[in-house]
Amino acid sequence: MGCSHYLQGEFLLIEGVFLATLTDLLRHHTDLNDPARQHLRRLVAIWGPLSDLSFGDLLLFTSAKDKRVLTVGQVRPTTNQTLYRTDLVGLFSQDRPFIRDVLDGAGRTVVSVSRAGISEPVRMEVVPVRHNGTVVAALASEAVRSPSRSTGELERAYLGVVDQLFAMVANGSFPYAFDDPTAEGSPRVGDGVIVLKSDGVVGYTSPNAVSALHRVGFHVNAVGRNITEIGLPRDVLRTAFGLGAPLTHELERGESVAIQLRLLPLMDDGRAAGALVLMRDVSDIRRQERLLVSMDATIREIHHRVKNNLQTVSSLLRMQGRRVDEPAAKAALDEASRRIRSIALVHEVLSREGGDDVQLNDVLRPVVQMVQGALVDPERPVTITVEGTGPIVTATTASSLAVVLSELIQNAVEHGFVGTPSDADRSVVVRLDRRGPKLEVRVEDNGVGLPEGFNIDTDPGLGLTIVRTLTTADLGGTFEVVPNPDGPGTAAIVRVDL
Structure with a gap:
């Protein structure tokens, strides 16, 4: 595997520190404004499925201050072998005039390039990344596509979807304006894929998606059926299509099975032309969450019972103190009762807050009142x-x-x-x-x-x-x-x- 089209060893340094993060590279070596930089950060945060669907490595390029082409992002596919063993982020590209052309507004470009150590030509598609109508970067997808091999149903479906997503990148509608790119544990293509038509009818289900549907009790062929028959509420589909924004929903079967659906609308000229549904089995995660909630409730109950027991002991000491005539003994019992109540106050706070830690002021206030x-x-x-x-x-x-x-x-x-x-x-x-x-x-x-x-x-x-x-x-x-x-x-x- 090679990277012969890059200047070897020309890394970007600031005060002796290698800049390997997108944020640092964009801030120090480009003239992009804050909204444009944020657009690229959001793209990189959610571009994993694009790499998987294209079966290729994705590289993100932008123009440096000195007009050279700078590599600011890289992601490898989970659905295919990578072409690059090395990290290219922070390197300047050379001998790639088509990257420069796309950055200058040439539009989507497909070229065949060679790679050291790879006998077959590499198909490279370069997509302009637009933000507010301006090209701010170029996204390149590189993969080996053998012309002698026929493509299967899965590959055709994936490539068709990624073509629509690349078109959205080119017109500025991807990444989505309304989305949380930091959503925990977002599904990826390998977990299961459903492709929807514009009317919500299922056009394709990947083998892993079929298995996931079986786990929630849907055993018939989903192709040709509306996604709402699988269990996705109609209002979720309408909202995602209406807003042009991703939505997440979970299908559950009792407490043992939970499948997360991440619906990504495929927009064409402002209208939903279909959707990509990514699936993920989150049964173990939800089981762990329920266990943690149960453990938290148990810990609270333990603190509550300890508090009650300590208060009972404190009350018994006060009762005993009222029956004692000797002033010194009475004072000693009262002081012992107060000390036990001080400890009980801590358990009272923990019974409300949960966990093993407590804010000191929350304990001190009732101590002062006592x-x-x-x-x-x-x-x-x-x-x-x-x-x-x-x-x-x-x-x-x-x-x-x-x-x-x-x-x-x-x-x-x-x-x-x-x-x-x-x-x-x-x-x-x-x-x-x-x-x-x-x-x-x-x-x-x-x-x-x-x-x-x-x-x-x-x-x-x-x-x-x-x-x-x-x-x-x-x-x-x-x-x-x-x-x-x-x-x-x-x-x-x-x-x-x-």
Whole structure:
């Protein structure tokens, strides 16, 4: 296989980087405007079926700024052997005056060319690519067509369709104006082909299309029948023909079989002259999607049940606390109940959102509401606010942070304002600050500040011990308590890696 008609080794470089993408080549080495470049990107995004239907390699050429012919696109067929083992994108073509002629407006051209290593002549058809009436590129299809071999029904049908598509490329109606070229898993020719006439009657079905129809329960010969008898809704056919735009529909047989139909109208002078229907068996894909939906629902249900169980344990602790007369024991049970509710809040969010990750703010808001409702005395109000947006974290990280923040907010409310006047302005601010790969959480109050001689490492309080343990052991972070740098009060600072 050769590429003797190309300048070998003359690759396009920008700042030492080889330009192999269509976008870079068009932007840096052509004078095409944005709409024209977008037209070519859309063509390349959906030109796989054209290569398959023509049984040939497709090459896309355009005029460079210096008027040389530049190769900007290449695709190989899945229905035939390729003529090129090498990548030609980014090379300048030479000794091909007919490419230049088409770029200059010569119209569709068919020539016979030779290729190194191929004994038979190669048929090359060059099609002008028009956008808004202007030729912006040339599309070449190259394939070996032996004159001594008779063509079969499949080959005749494919070549007839691609001739219509090439005519649409030449008049600017392909690629379609209304289409999503990034549609996931679009069918290709090898998956199955149905050719429709202008009235929606089936003119041809490929062997793979026949097999696909059998899987959805259609066992009679489809040729000569209207596509609506196969299962394509009439309004889908009318809409595709009326808009001149592709549409997708799926034929299903229970939950075990799903066949995707991609209908491409073949336009002639603004009217639908027929359609190409590409088929694809998506049964396994739909089965996997249903499985994922089922798994997601199961995960949500598990989080919901865990939340309910934790709330039950929390309620039992509160009930036990109401029956205890010893103040210290009562306080310990209440604090244990609150800590369990903090973890339950994470599972409540996950039961609504699904998945294993959660937005930290979605957990922090109910934690603040819980602490504010349980600990703040209406006679001595404390304003608790949250500033900043936290990251999305795993459920495990969220659970640990929920307990940590609950403890720090509670500590600020209970100990930060001891001895302050009843009419004092009391506030606790939770600040979330993501700094690169680290998250810094600050819980600041404007209260009385740290007691004299305070040492976090020797403080006997259970709350700060829990915070220190969770931060360092579970989250792999650091924890410190310092005077509030922005005024009176205290700042508790937690830093963790994300």
